[in-house]
Amino acid sequence: MLSALSAVHWLIWRDPRRRAENLLRFAEVEADGGRDLVRAAEVTRDPVLRKLFLKHALDEQRHADLFRSRGLALIRTLPRDTASGIAANWLTPGERGLDDLRVEEEGDAALLAFLHLSEASAAREFANYIAVLGADPPTRTVFENVLHDETFHMTYTRAQLDRVAPKGARRRIWMARLRRFWKAYLRLASGLAGLIGAIVLTLQYFIVLPLFAFHARRAAEKEAAGWSAVAPERNGRLDRQY
Amino acid sequence: MKILGISAHYHDSAAALVVDGLPVAAVQEERLSRRKNDAAFPLQAIEWCLEAGGIEAEDLDAVVFYERPMLKFDRILTTALRAWPQGRGAFTHAMKNSLGEKIWVRGLIQAHLGVSRKKILFTEHHQSHAAAAFLTAPTTEAAILTTDGVGEWATLTVGRGRRTPGGATAIELLREVRWPHSLGMLYSTFTAYLGFAVNEGEYKVMGLASYGAPRFAEQVRKTIRRTADGAFSLDLGYFEFHTTVARSYSQTFVDAFGPPRAAWDPIDLTTEAGQRYADIAASVQLVLEEVLIDLTAALHRETGLSDLCLGGGVALNGVANARILRESGFERLFVPPAPGDAGCALGAALYADRVHFGNPDRAFPDHPFWGPSLEAGELARIADEDGLAVETLGEAELIARTAADLAAGRILGWMDGASELGPRALGHRSILAAPHSAQTRDRLNRDIKYREEFRPFAPVVPVEQAGAYFELPPGGAGLARFMSGVFPVKPQWRSALAAVTHVDGTARLQALPREMAPRLYDLLVAYGTLTGVPVLLNTSFNLAGEPIVNRVVEGYSTFRRCGIDVLVAGSERVAKRVWTPAEAAGMEIEA
Numbered sequence: 019m020l021s022a023l024s025a026v027h028w029l030i031w032r033d034p035r036r037r038a039e040n041l042l043r044f045a046e047v048e049a050d051g052g053r054d055l056v057r058a059a060e061v062t063r064d065p066v067l068r069k070l071f072l073k074h075a076l077d078e079q080r081h082a083d084l085f086r087s088r089g090l091a092l093i094r095t096l097p098r099d100t101a102s103g104i105a106a107n108w109l110t111p112g113e114r115g116l117d118d119l120r121v122e123e124e125g126d127a128a129l130l131a132f133l134h135l136s137e138a139s140a141a142r143e144f145a146n147y148i149a150v151l152g153a154d155p156p157t158r159t160v161f162e163n164v165l166h167d168e169t170f171h172m173t174y175t176r177a178q179l180d181r182v183a184p185k186g187a188r189r190r191i192w193m194a195r196l197r198r199f200w201k202a203y204l205r206l207a208s209g210l211a212g213l214i215g216a217i218v219l220t221l222q223y224f225i226v227l228p229l230f231a232f233h234a235r236r237a238a239e240k241e242a243a244g245w246s247a248v249a250p251e252r253n254g255r256l257d258r259q260y
Numbered sequence: 261m262k263i264l265g266i267s268a269h270y271h272d273s274a275a276a277l278v279v280d281g282l283p284v285a286a287v288q289e290e291r292l293s294r295r296k297n298d299a300a301f302p303l304q305a306i307e308w309c310l311e312a313g314g315i316e317a318e319d320l321d322a323v324v325f326y327e328r329p330m331l332k333f334d335r336i337l338t339t340a341l342r343a344w345p346q347g348r349g350a351f352t353h354a355m356k357n358s359l360g361e362k363i364w365v366r367g368l369i370q371a372h373l374g375v376s377r378k379k380i381l382f383t384e385h386h387q388s389h390a391a392a393a394f395l396t397a398p399t400t401e402a403a404i405l406t407t408d409g410v411g412e413w414a415t416l417t418v419g420r421g422r423r424t425p426g427g428a429t430a431i432e433l434l435r436e437v438r439w440p441h442s443l444g445m446l447y448s449t450f451t452a453y454l455g456f457a458v459n460e461g462e463y464k465v466m467g468l469a470s471y472g473a474p475r476f477a478e479q480v481r482k483t484i485r486r487t488a489d490g491a492f493s494l495d496l497g498y499f500e501f502h503t504t505v506a507r508s509y510s511q512t513f514v515d516a517f518g519p520p521r522a523a524w525d526p527i528d529l530t531t532e533a534g535q536r537y538a539d540i541a542a543s544v545q546l547v548l549e550e551v552l553i554d555l556t557a558a559l560h561r562e563t564g565l566s567d568l569c570l571g572g573g574v575a576l577n578g579v580a581n582a583r584i585l586r587e588s589g590f591e592r593l594f595v596p597p598a599p600g601d602a603g604c605a606l607g608a609a610l611y612a613d614r615v616h617f618g619n620p621d622r623a624f625p626d627h628p629f630w631g632p633s634l635e636a637g638e639l640a641r642i643a644d645e646d647g648l649a650v651e652t653l654g655e656a657e658l659i660a661r662t663a664a665d666l667a668a669g670r671i672l673g674w675m676d677g678a679s680e681l682g683p684r685a686l687g688h689r690s691i692l693a694a695p696h697s698a699q700t701r702d703r704l705n706r707d708i709k710y711r712e713e714f715r716p717f718a719p720v721v722p723v724e725q726a727g728a729y730f731e732l733p734p735g736g737a738g739l740a741r742f743m744s745g746v747f748p749v750k751p752q753w754r755s756a757l758a759a760v761t762h763v764d765g766t767a768r769l770q771a772l773p774r775e776m777a778p779r780l781y782d783l784l785v786a787y788g789t790l791t792g793v794p795v796l797l798n799t800s801f802n803l804a805g806e807p808i809v810n811r812v813v814e815g816y817s818t819f820r821r822c823g824i825d826v827l828v829a830g831s832e833r834v835a836k837r838v839w840t841p842a843e844a845a846g847m848e849i850e851a
Contacts, residue, residue, distance in 0.1 A: 065645035231344030244487030260330035
């Protein structure tokens with residue numbers, strides 16, 4: 019019997035267009051994550067980490083290619099005008115890359131801890147997707163391939179964290195966990211603030227602005243198309259913002 | 261006098277420092293932040309410019325922002341009001357977008373730099389473009405045309421500039437076409453319709469156009485009508501960019517041109533859909549050229565001047581530029597290396613220096629290399645840690661070895677001196693390769709640049725030899741010094757230059773004067789001695805989705821992740837493998 023979460027995943031992944039769109043979205047995230055890892059490789063002064071980060075970046079790029087190829091293959095099997103339902107992207111986050119982490123501002127240990135958690139989280143997500151993708155073996159195979167790499171990434175990040183911070187590895191991981199939690203809160207809070215802002219501005223638009231809109235449209239109707247002369251005093255006056 | 265110019269908040273943020281009338285540093289934020297097209301307030305670029313100039317922020321006499329934020333906000337708000345009630349989405353987006361940071365630029369600059377309010381100045385967006393085009397060009401009097409998507413209200417301006425060496429400077433913008441009627445938005449709408457990213461994919465539309473026939477030109481002409489006074493206006497029924505942020509074209513547009521291409525849909529030119537995309541690209545390209553030629557020809561008749569300076573993002577369209585040079589009546593056409601918004605940081609600072617403060621004119625160095633320089637020994641350090649052998653070579657040996665690498669068909673990462681300002685690699689942060697075979701082009705697309713097959717690569721050639729391989733009109737070599745024009749490859753050289761000859765027999769060449777990039781020039785000469793053809797393929801040193809490399813470590817990481825065979829940074833050379841003497845002697849072409 020499917021667990022509640024599996025049932026949600028099954029529901030999300032059963033629609034081929036949404037499946038394809040999710041795969042293409044994952045491709046973007048993986049490519050972005052790869053670029054962040056390249057940056058990490060460029061920033062670190064540790065040659066061992068540089069090699070591993072570059073290899074990791076290449077893996078992420080390969081994952082992006084796998085997701086993109088499979089997403090495109092799925093899309094080509096669909097009629098052009100099929101629309102998916104509600105996207106519900108937040109229910110299938112896949113991998114979050116480095117979660118807007120400023121790579122330049124992080125030390126090696128903090129970055130490794132963050133990467134370790136990120137990879138572990140992605141591995142769990144991908145395992146969930148694999149469990150509900152029995153009806154689509156090619157997509158399932160893509161996730162299995164990616165999951166195999168994620169396992170390696172989890173392992174190397176933990177091993178390297180133990181190397182660069184032998185005494186504080188567990189503390190680093192807890193700190194990274196708290197930061198992920200904080201970032202999740204910020205995402206939620208900014209999403210909520212954005213929603214409230216949109217509602218208030220929409221109300222303003224329809225309640226306060228119609229009169230101004232009327233005048234703006236009247237003014238627009240009077241504007242002649244074509245050239246407008248530039249007033250000579252506009253040439254050279256730099257002290258104004260308007 | 262020390263003046264800092266800043267452009268930010270739309271795309272390609274940048275900073276530029278002008279000291280006593282000449283630039284000492286200019287760089288795009290993306291080159292430092294490593295986020296492509298970074299539009300954030302360019303703090304890293306500012307810090308680097310001040311450091312390169314050896315000054316603190318309090319030493320600045322003025323900080324000039326490249327546009328008037330309140331005037332821009334006025335346009336955004338008015339546009340949303342005019343679109344009522346359809347403009348709800350645009351309104352909420354614009355309010356959230358602008359009220360957060362974008363209209364508080366004076367406060368932002370004060371907060372970050374600690375300079376007094378009186379020192380903070382604002383040019384108009386198109387004044388910045390005009391200054392970037394005119395004050396960096398080797399001319400003393402010229403007509404000026406600037407055109408892009410939009411600044412504050414203007415989308416296109418014409419005017420004239422006059423400088424007296426050591427004396428006064430005047431830049432006078434005479435008239436403008438105002439939002440929403442915009443050549444840049446017309447082209448960007450087609451860019452979006454064809455499934456490419458706006459502000460980045462316009463190159464792709466231009467490249468794709470060569471594969472098509474302009475069979476949709478009449479439909480495109482219906483979207484942009486000519487006005488009785490010689491300007492133009494868009495038929496807004498075809499567009500939605502002025503009412504919504506979700507889509508730039510309307511259903512009427514789709515009815516006229518067919519279903520849009522999805523971003524992930526590959527362009528297969530053997531299919532009907534792929535050919536339709538190419539034909540639409542060819543059609544909008546043709547109409548853009550027609551409008552620009554009419555405008556510039558009229559400007560030539562009006563001013564009677566022989567020189568034209570072209571600025572704004574549309575000036576990156578090398579095909580249109582070449583036609584303007586041939587057909588407008590102007591004898592010389594100047595396009596700066598960064599005609600888009602990044603170059604506005606420099607333009608704003610120069611405008612303030614010459615026009616606002618009235619400082620005497622100074623001859624502008626004719627090169628684009630105002631960014632960070634290489635750190636000597638950096639490549640040796642990193643590659644050594646990775647177990648790769650690095651050679652530090654004398655100048656003559658480095659040039660000879662590099663020419664031999666290229667002649668043997670190897671692909672080369674080339675870093676030299678300070679980085680370029682602007683979107684093009686003009687010889688200091690380049691990937692170089694032999695230009696002769698289509699296989700090289702395909703290998704670059706497949707293993708290195710990871711980009712669409714229809715996009716061409718550019719050649720670089722010593723300016724004195726350009727006429728031997730390319731059909732350059734009078735003034736063509738000058739336009740080509742910053743890779744700003746697309747010209748035909750001479751028919752007899754097209755097969756020998758297959759990697760850089762586009763499907764229509766043209767190339768966006770760089771005609772390189774030695775004084776601009778002497779080492780690359782010497783390399784071209786050495787390559788020519790080896791192969792008989794002093795031409796190289798020159799493409800920007802980056803991978804898809806990444807900014808052009810800046811520091812050595814970025815060049816090195818790019819080298820490690822793709823199919824580049826050899827990396828040269830300054831006088832240091834590293835190769836992925838050691839070639840046998842027989843391989844080393846191998847030549848890719850039979851001259």
